[in-house]
Amino acid sequence: MADVPQIPFRSWPRAALLALPMALWALLMMRPAWSGGDGVARLTAFLAEAFMVALFLLMLRTGRTQRWRKLFFITLGFLFPAGFIIELVRLRGSMSLPVERVISGDTPFCFMVIPMTVVPAALSRVLIFPGSILPKAGNPHAVATMVALWLVATLVLGKAWCAYGCFFGGLEEGFASLRRRPVLKALDPVFRYGPWAVLATIVLLSAASYAPTYCQWLCPFKAVTEFPEVTGGQTLLQAVIFVSLFLGLVVVLPLLTKKRTQCAFFCPFGAFQTLFARISPFRIRIHRDDCRDCGACARACPTLALDAGGIRRGAPRASCMRCGACVDACGTGAVRWHLAGTRAPSERARLLFLYAGWGFACLFGGTIIASSLASLIRLFR
Amino acid sequence: MGIKSFPGYAAAGLVLAAMVLAPFALLSRFTGLVGNLGLRSHPKFTGGPVLRILDRGGYQVAISAPAGPVGPLEWGPRFVQVSWSPASALPGLVEEQLDLEGSGHPQVRVAFQVPADPALSLTGRMEVLDPARVAPATILSRNGPELLVRLDQRIVARFRMN
Numbered sequence: 001m002a003d004v005p006q007i008p009f010r011s012w013p014r015a016a017l018l019a020l021p022m023a024l025w026a027l028l029m030m031r032p033a034w035s036g037g038d039g040v041a042r043l044t045a046f047l048a049e050a051f052m053v054a055l056f057l058l059m060l061r062t063g064r065t066q067r068w069r070k071l072f073f074i075t076l077g078f079l080f081p082a083g084f085i086i087e088l089v090r091l092r093g094s095m096s097l098p099v100e101r102v103i104s105g106d107t108p109f110c111f112m113v114i115p116m117t118v119v120p121a122a123l124s125r126v127l128i129f130p131g132s133i134l135p136k137a138g139n140p141h142a143v144a145t146m147v148a149l150w151l152v153a154t155l156v157l158g159k160a161w162c163a164y165g166c167f168f169g170g171l172e173e174g175f176a177s178l179r180r181r182p183v184l185k186a187l188d189p190v191f192r193y194g195p196w197a198v199l200a201t202i203v204l205l206s207a208a209s210y211a212p213t214y215c216q217w218l219c220p221f222k223a224v225t226e227f228p229e230v231t232g233g234q235t236l237l238q239a240v241i242f243v244s245l246f247l248g249l250v251v252v253l254p255l256l257t258k259k260r261t262q263c264a265f266f267c268p269f270g271a272f273q274t275l276f277a278r279i280s281p282f283r284i285r286i287h288r289d290d291c292r293d294c295g296a297c298a299r300a301c302p303t304l305a306l307d308a309g310g311i312r313r314g315a316p317r318a319s320c321m322r323c324g325a326c327v328d329a330c331g332t333g334a335v336r337w338h339l340a341g342t343r344a345p346s347e348r349a350r351l352l353f354l355y356a357g358w359g360f361a362c363l364f365g366g367t368i369i370a371s372s373l374a375s376l377i378r379l380f381r
Numbered sequence: 382m383g384i385k386s387f388p389g390y391a392a393a394g395l396v397l398a399a400m401v402l403a404p405f406a407l408l409s410r411f412t413g414l415v416g417n418l419g420l421r422s423h424p425k426f427t428g429g430p431v432l433r434i435l436d437r438g439g440y441q442v443a444i445s446a447p448a449g450p451v452g453p454l455e456w457g458p459r460f461v462q463v464s465w466s467p468a469s470a471l472p473g474l475v476e477e478q479l480d481l482e483g484s485g486h487p488q489v490r491v492a493f494q495v496p497a498d499p500a501l502s503l504t505g506r507m508e509v510l511d512p513a514r515v516a517p518a519t520i521l522s523r524n525g526p527e528l529l530v531r532l533d534q535r536i537v538a539r540f541r542m543n
Contacts, residue, residue: 025401028404029404099523099524099528099530100530100531100532102426103426103427103428103530103532103537104532104533105422105426105427120423120451120452121418121420123452123453124451124452125418125419125420125421126420126421126422126423126451126452127420127421127422127423128423129422129423129426130422130423130426130427131422132422133415133416133420133421133422134412134416135412143415143420144411144412144413144415144416145408145412147411147412147415148407148408148409148410148411148412148414148415149408151407151411152399152400152403152407152408152411155396155399156396156399156400156403207452207454208452208454208455209452209454209455209456210423210425210450210451210452210455231524232524280396281389281392281393281396282393282396339389339390339393340389340392341385341386341388341389341392342385342386342389342390343383343386344386344389344390352393352397353393355397355400356393356396356397356399356400359397359400359401360400360403363400363403363404
């Protein structure tokens with residue numbers, strides 16, 4: 001146990017020095033709001049990026065990742081739908097997606113659709129989504145823009161998208177954090193295959209029907225974004241399914257289990273992103289020599305990516321999203337950050353990962369937090 | 382850092398480079414790449430490409446190609462989308478006989494009021510002149526299978542085909 005790394009508390013000046021590149025990056029991310037936005041946009045851009053830099057500084061100062069990442073993620077998870085709904089109501093007067101927007105191709109593209117579009121696009125060059133391919137006045141969130149964003153996120157984060165980018169995961173993380181202890185502790189590990197089953201089902205159904213099946217029938221987050229206008233029995237059933245899945249998987253089960261149950265048991269995009277997990281050279285490793293098999297890391301994992309088998313193997317499952325909860329929970333320093341193919345010390349690997357991951361979080365999540373805050377302020381002004 | 386570690390650190394460097402380049406070059410480059418893939422929206426959403434434009438003096442009537450299932454296992458009705466524009470130039474009552482398929486013979490007769498208030502829902506009547514080609518229907522409405530909606534400066538109707 002002699003070489004067990006200690007949690008690297010840094011002095012404030014040293015942490016500040018290491019956080020300086022992130023502060024400069026955050027300043028760059030504020031530039032669009034400062035050059036073209038109004039007073040509210042500038043204020044919220046400043047607040048959001050200052051928040052991001054402060055959290056990064058605290059990560060470096062304390063050596064902990066999960067606690068500060070979670071703060072960002074929950075903020076993002078709750079502000080995104082708030083801002084989105086405010087904008088929808090301001091533009092259309094309701095959260096529902098009217099048929100006019102479908103015909104106009106003005107539906108904002110969501111990254112969740114990507115796995116379903118692949119087969120029809122490859123077979124017929126047809127996009128099975130009512131959005132425009134390129135950005136236009138009525139729809140800046142066009143297909144090409146959002147796919148480009150996903151490509152960058154996959155290159156930079158890989159599976160860590162689920163912990164540093166996906167605004168939907170923040171909602172679950174928020175509800176999972178409300179109780180101190182879980183009520184439901186024994187979760188059948190077979191449910192971990194749920195996302196793969198959902199992914200396979202929706203890809204096959206979408207390839208057969210040429211329709212975004214998940215968006216039409218299964219997406220829990222339709223309940224807090226936009227959903228088809230209720231005009232009859234089918235659209236009413238769809239709305240009931242969206243709300244039920246949202247309440248069950250995003251609110252109630254995370255409250256009872258303290259896990260991100262929608263991500264762990266249902267999310268097809270999470271499974272899809274797992275296919276690209278190896279792109280990132282950053283990993284989590286368990287050093288068996290230092291491990292006491294206490295299971296604290298497995299209990300801390302929000303998505304059940306780490307279990308007794310993983311601890312014995314010395315690595316979590318491919319669905320690990322690099323949130324850092326297991327590393328922070330380990331009392332002996334056996335769970336460490338790892339840079340593939342190197343013997344880089346855990347803290348160096350973590351620092352390199354965080355520069356990339358948190359940089360993306362500032363770019364993507366930081367700007368979403370800023371714009372959602374701006375929408376909220378304008379609502380009450 | 383030994384020579385064996387070089388690929389790992391190089392990969393980390395590439396990841397950092399991708400992140401730094403994202404807002405300045407990568408996002409726009411990738412957007413262009415995806416935009417140039419030649420993808421088109423499914424015609425069941427957008428109505429398909431316009432085949433013929435009829436000039437009615439102050440306004441135009443655009444008739445799209447028949448839209449319907451594209452995929453080998455896809456199911457669903459075929460329809461033809463017709464749009465009248467600009468809405469501001471339309472008379473208070475539009476009455477048309479439309480040749481939806483360009484066969485030289487009209488297949489439907491439609492009539493609808495154009496309310497001055499764009500927020501008001503549209504309702505229209507239709508008479509099928511060629512029941513062999515057009516599915517039977519009498520009402521055009523916002524929520525019906527025979528659709529009639531207003532999109533900014535366009536009024537769009539969809540007719541189900543047999």
